[in-house]
Amino acid sequence: MTSSPAAASSPLLEIDSVDKHFGGVAAVSDLTMSVEVGSVAGLMGPNGAGKTTLINLISGLLPSDSGAIRFAGVDIQRSQAHVIAAQGIARTYQNVRLFSGMTVLEQVMAGCYIRRGTSLWASFLGLPKSRTAYKAMERHALELLERVHLGHRAHLLAETLSYGEQRRVEIARALGTNPRLLLLDEPTAGMNVQESSEIGNLVHSLRDGGLTVLMVEHNVRLLKDFCDYVTVMNFGRLLAQGSPSECIAHPDVQAAYFGKSADAERIRARR
Amino acid sequence: MDLFLQQLINGLALGSLYALFGLGFGIVFATLGILNAAHGTYASWAAIIALAAVERLNLPFIPALLAGIFGGGLLALVVDQVAFQPLRRRAGGGMISALITSIAAWIILDSLAGTATGHQSLSFPRDSYPDTIFFVGGIPLPAIQIITVLSMLVVTVSLHLLIRRSRFGSAMRAVGWNQTAASLGGVNPRYVVVITAFLAGATSGFAGVLGGISTNNVSFHLGEGLMLKGFAAVVVGGYDDVRGTAVAGVALGVLEVMTAQYLSSGLRDGITYALLLGFLLLRPRGLFGSAGFSRA
Amino acid sequence: MQPLVDFWNAYRSTLTFALVNSFFALSTYAVLSVGILSFATVTFAAFGGFLGVRLVLQTGIDPLLALPAAAAAGALLSYVIALIFLRLESHWMALASLALILITRVLIINVPGTGGVNGLSVPVTLPFFMFALVLLVAIIIFWRLSASWYGIAARAVREDAAVASTLGIAPRRIQTVAFVISGAVGGLGGMLLALALQYLSPDTYFVNIAFTMIAAVVLGGSYHWAGAIIGAAVFTALPVIAQAIIPEFQDVANGVVLLLIMIFLPRGLIDPRAIRLHFAARKAVAQAPRDATSPAAGGAP
Numbered sequence: 001m002t003s004s005p006a007a008a009s010s011p012l013l014e015i016d017s018v019d020k021h022f023g024g025v026a027a028v029s030d031l032t033m034s035v036e037v038g039s040v041a042g043l044m045g046p047n048g049a050g051k052t053t054l055i056n057l058i059s060g061l062l063p064s065d066s067g068a069i070r071f072a073g074v075d076i077q078r079s080q081a082h083v084i085a086a087q088g089i090a091r092t093y094q095n096v097r098l099f100s101g102m103t104v105l106e107q108v109m110a111g112c113y114i115r116r117g118t119s120l121w122a123s124f125l126g127l128p129k130s131r132t133a134y135k136a137m138e139r140h141a142l143e144l145l146e147r148v149h150l151g152h153r154a155h156l157l158a159e160t161l162s163y164g165e166q167r168r169v170e171i172a173r174a175l176g177t178n179p180r181l182l183l184l185d186e187p188t189a190g191m192n193v194q195e196s197s198e199i200g201n202l203v204h205s206l207r208d209g210g211l212t213v214l215m216v217e218h219n220v221r222l223l224k225d226f227c228d229y230v231t232v233m234n235f236g237r238l239l240a241q242g243s244p245s246e247c248i249a250h251p252d253v254q255a256a257y258f259g260k261s262a263d264a265e266r267i268r269a270r271r
Numbered sequence: 272m273d274l275f276l277q278q279l280i281n282g283l284a285l286g287s288l289y290a291l292f293g294l295g296f297g298i299v300f301a302t303l304g305i306l307n308a309a310h311g312t313y314a315s316w317a318a319i320i321a322l323a324a325v326e327r328l329n330l331p332f333i334p335a336l337l338a339g340i341f342g343g344g345l346l347a348l349v350v351d352q353v354a355f356q357p358l359r360r361r362a363g364g365g366m367i368s369a370l371i372t373s374i375a376a377w378i379i380l381d382s383l384a385g386t387a388t389g390h391q392s393l394s395f396p397r398d399s400y401p402d403t404i405f406f407v408g409g410i411p412l413p414a415i416q417i418i419t420v421l422s423m424l425v426v427t428v429s430l431h432l433l434i435r436r437s438r439f440g441s442a443m444r445a446v447g448w449n450q451t452a453a454s455l456g457g458v459n460p461r462y463v464v465v466i467t468a469f470l471a472g473a474t475s476g477f478a479g480v481l482g483g484i485s486t487n488n489v490s491f492h493l494g495e496g497l498m499l500k501g502f503a504a505v506v507v508g509g510y511d512d513v514r515g516t517a518v519a520g521v522a523l524g525v526l527e528v529m530t531a532q533y534l535s536s537g538l539r540d541g542i543t544y545a546l547l548l549g550f551l552l553l554r555p556r557g558l559f560g561s562a563g564f565s566r567a
Numbered sequence: 568m569q570p571l572v573d574f575w576n577a578y579r580s581t582l583t584f585a586l587v588n589s590f591f592a593l594s595t596y597a598v599l600s601v602g603i604l605s606f607a608t609v610t611f612a613a614f615g616g617f618l619g620v621r622l623v624l625q626t627g628i629d630p631l632l633a634l635p636a637a638a639a640a641g642a643l644l645s646y647v648i649a650l651i652f653l654r655l656e657s658h659w660m661a662l663a664s665l666a667l668i669l670i671t672r673v674l675i676i677n678v679p680g681t682g683g684v685n686g687l688s689v690p691v692t693l694p695f696f697m698f699a700l701v702l703l704v705a706i707i708i709f710w711r712l713s714a715s716w717y718g719i720a721a722r723a724v725r726e727d728a729a730v731a732s733t734l735g736i737a738p739r740r741i742q743t744v745a746f747v748i749s750g751a752v753g754g755l756g757g758m759l760l761a762l763a764l765q766y767l768s769p770d771t772y773f774v775n776i777a778f779t780m781i782a783a784v785v786l787g788g789s790y791h792w793a794g795a796i797i798g799a800a801v802f803t804a805l806p807v808i809a810q811a812i813i814p815e816f817q818d819v820a821n822g823v824v825l826l827l828i829m830i831f832l833p834r835g836l837i838d839p840r841a842i843r844l845h846f847a848a849r850k851a852v853a854q855a856p857r858d859a860t861s862p863a864a865g866g867a868p
C-alpha cells in the first residue's frame with residue numbers, strides 16, 4: 001500500500017535538505033524525505049550511501065551541518081539524543097550494541113528506564129510504591145521479550161546469545177522506550193529467510209499497534225513484502241523514492257547496486 | 272637587580288630540569304598514549320645508579336652520568352615490555368588499564384628506590400661532578416646549572432629533529448596515531464615502541480641525575496617532584512610538541528623561582544599547578560599542541 | 568582468649584585503616600561505575616576532613632555529629648566540580664582531576680586554619696565499632712543504589728553512553744549524581760581518616776592516596792561495590808602481612824599483586840560478569856547429560 005508524501009495529514013518525520021560532511025566527504029547531501037504516521041518505510045542503498053549516518057542524525061548522535069529534521073512538527077536537529085528519545089524516537093544499531101555484562105532482561109529494563117514512573121529517590125529508598133512499579137516494569141519487559149520470542153532467555157548474559165537473537169534483544173530494548181517511531185538499522189543482517197520473515201511479521205504487528213517504522217535494509221524480499229514506501233540513497237544523495245517495486249526496478253537503482261549494463265556488455269565481449 | 276638576575280638563572284636551570292624530564296614523559300604520552308605514573312621513578316633510579324657508579328665504582332662524572340641515563344632508559348624499556356606490552360595484545364581497556372598498570376610499576380619501583388637509599392635523601396659527593404662556579408659580572412653561574420641548560424637545549428633540538436625530520440620520527444608519530452595502520456604501512460610497531468620507551472626513560476633519567484646533583488636529593492621524592500612538574504610542562508607546552516614542552520618547562524621554572532622570591536615560598540608550586548589546571552580546563556592542547564587528542 | 572586479644576591489639580589500627588580506605592575506594596568506585604576516571608576523591612576527602620575537624624575544634628561537638636557535615640561538604644564541592652569537569656573530554660578530565668589534587672595541597676598550605684605546613688593535630692577520635700558502623704551504612708547505600716533504577720542507568724552509561732542516551736538516559740545527569748555520591752562518601756572518608764590518624768598534614772590527602780585507591784578499586788573489581796571494599800582491604804592488609812614474610816620489601820607486595828591482577832584478571836577479583844558466565848556454563852553442563860539421554864539423541868558415536 002503506497003502512501004505518498006503529499007497526503008492530507010503531515011508526516012511524522014520530515015527531513016528537509018539535510019547535509020552532513022566529514023572533512024571533505026559528503027556523507028549526506030541535500031537529502032529530503034518523509035515518513036508517514038503508521039507506515040513502514042524502507043531505506044536502501046549500497047554500502048556507504050549514508051543510510052546509517054542519516055539514522056545517526058535523526059536519533060541525535062550526530063549534529064547535522066544544515067537543513068531541518070522535524071518529528072511530529074517539532075524541530076529536533078539541535079536536540080540531544082536523550083531528549084529525542086524521550087519525545088518518542090528509538091533505534092537499533094547496524095553492528096549490535098548491547099550492554100556488556102548485562103542479562104537479556106536487564107538490557108530491556110535499561111530500555112524501560114524513561115518509563116519507570118518513579119523518581120530515583122523513591123527507587124533508591126525502596127519505597128513500596130516504587131517497588132511495585134519496578135516489578136510491573138519487569139513484567140512488561142518480559143512481555144516485550146516474548147514478542148521477539150526470547151522470553152525463555154531472559155536471564156542469560158546477552159552477549160552469549162546468537163547474533164540473530166542479539167538483534168531481537170536490541171529491538172525489544174528499543175521498544176522499552178515506548179516509541180512512536182522506530183528506526184531499525186539492518187535488522188535482518190545475518191539472519192536466514194525464516195528469521196527475516198519473522199522480523200517482517202513483527203514489524204507489521206508493531207505497525208498495526210500504531211508504531212511507525214523506518215527500516216534500513218538490503219534484503220529486497222523484505223522491502224517488497226513489508227514496506228509501504230521506500231527511499232533509495234546513493235553517495236549521500238536521494239536516488240529514488242516510491243513503492244518498493246518501483247524503486248527496485250528503477251534503472252538508476254539497479255545501476256547503483258549492480259553496475260551499468262554497458263559495463264556488463266564490455267565484460268561479455270572480453271570473454 | 273643582581274638578585275633578580277641570579278634568581279632568573281636559578282629559574283632557567285630549574286626549568287631546564289622540568290623541561291628535560293617533561294620531554295621524556297611527553298614522548299610516551301603523545302606517542303604511546305600512556306599516562307605513565309611510573310615515569311618519575313626512572314629519574315629517581317637514574318640518580319641512584321649514577322650515585323652508585325660514583326661511590327662504588329669510582330667513576331668520573333661523565334661515565335657516571337651516562338650510566339644513569341642508560342639505566343633510566345633500560346628501566347623504562349623493561350617496564351614497558353613487562354607491564355604495558357601484555358595489555359597491547361588485549362583489545363580494550365585503553366588509558367585506564369595502562370594507568371593502573373603504571374601505578375603498579377610506580378609502587379614497586381618507588382618502594383625499591385626507598386629501600387635502596389635507606390629511606391633517606393642522599394647527596395653526590397662534592398668532587399664527583401663539576402662544581403666550579405663562574406662569575407659573570409658578579410652573578411654566580413654554577414657549572415652544573417650551565418650543563419643543565421645546555422643539555423636541555425641539545426636534547427630538545429635532537430628530539431625535535433628526530434621526531435619531525437627523520438624516518439623513525441614519522442614511524443613514531445604513525446604508531447602514536449594508530450598502531451594497526453602504522454604496521455600496515457610497513458612500520459614495526461614493537462620496535463618503535465621499544466625504542467621510544469628507551470628514549471623516554473633515558474631523557475628523564477638525564478634529568479634525574481642532573482636534578483639529583485643540583486638539589487642534593489637522591490631519593491624517590493626526586494622523581495615524584497620532577498614528574499608532577501614535567502607533567503605540567505607537557506600539558507602547558509603542548510603534549511605533542513617537544514619545543515613547546517621545553518619552552519613551558521623553562522617558563523614554569525622561572526615563574527616558580529620568582530614567585531618564591533617575590534611573593535611567598537608557599538605559593539611556589541601553586542603557580543605551576545594553577546597554570547596546569549587552567550590549561551586543562553580551557554585549552555587542553557597547550558600552547559603549541561595540535562587539536563584532537565584522539566586515542567582508540 | 569589471650570591470643571585473640573593480642574591479635575586485636577596488634578592489628579586494630581590496620582583494620583581501622585582498611586575501613587577508612589574503603590570509603591576512598593567506594594568514592595572512586597562511585598564515578599568509575601558511570602565510566603569516569605577521576606582522582607577528585609582526594610580533594611573531596613581533604614575538604615570534608617579539614618572542615619569536619621575545624622568544626623569539632625571550634626565548636627567542641629562530638630566528632631560523630633561532624634560526620635554528616637563532612638559528607639555534605641564533600642557533596643557540595645563535588646557538585647560544583649561536576650558542573651565544570653563534565654564538560655571536558657574524558658582524558659582531559661582525568662588529568663584535570665589530578666591537577667585538582669595538586670592545587671588542593673597548595674591551598675591547604677596557604678589557607679588559614681589548616682595548620683599550614685606543620686599540620687593540624689586532631690585531639691578526638693572514634694571507637695572502632697563506629698568506623699565499622701558508618702561503613703555498614705555506606706554499604707547499604709551502595710547496595711540500594713545498585714539495586715535501584717539508578718543502578719541500571721549507571722551500568723548503561725558506563726558500558727555505552729551513546730546507546731544509553733538513545734534510550735532516553737541522560738549521561739550527564741547520571742554522572743552528576745555519581746559525582747555527588749562520590750563527594751559525600753569521599754568527604755566522609757576524609758573526616759574518618761583525620762579521626763583515625765589524629766593528625767592532618769598537607770601530605771595526608773595527596774597523590775599517593777589517589778593512585779593507590781584507584782588501583783585498589785580495579786584490583787578488587789571495578790564492576791561491583793564489594794570490589795572496592797575488598798581492594799581497599801587487600802591494599803591495606805597486604806603490606807602488613809608481607810612485613811612478616813619479606814620485611815624491607817613489604818610495600819612492593821601491593822605493586823606485584825596489582826601487576827599480576829592487571830595481566831591475568833583485568834576485571835578484578837569480584838566480577839559479576841565472570842560469575843554469571845561461570846554459572847551459565849555450569850547450568851549448560853548440568854543440562855547436557857539430560858539432553859543426551861533423551862530418545863531423540865539416538866545412537867550417536
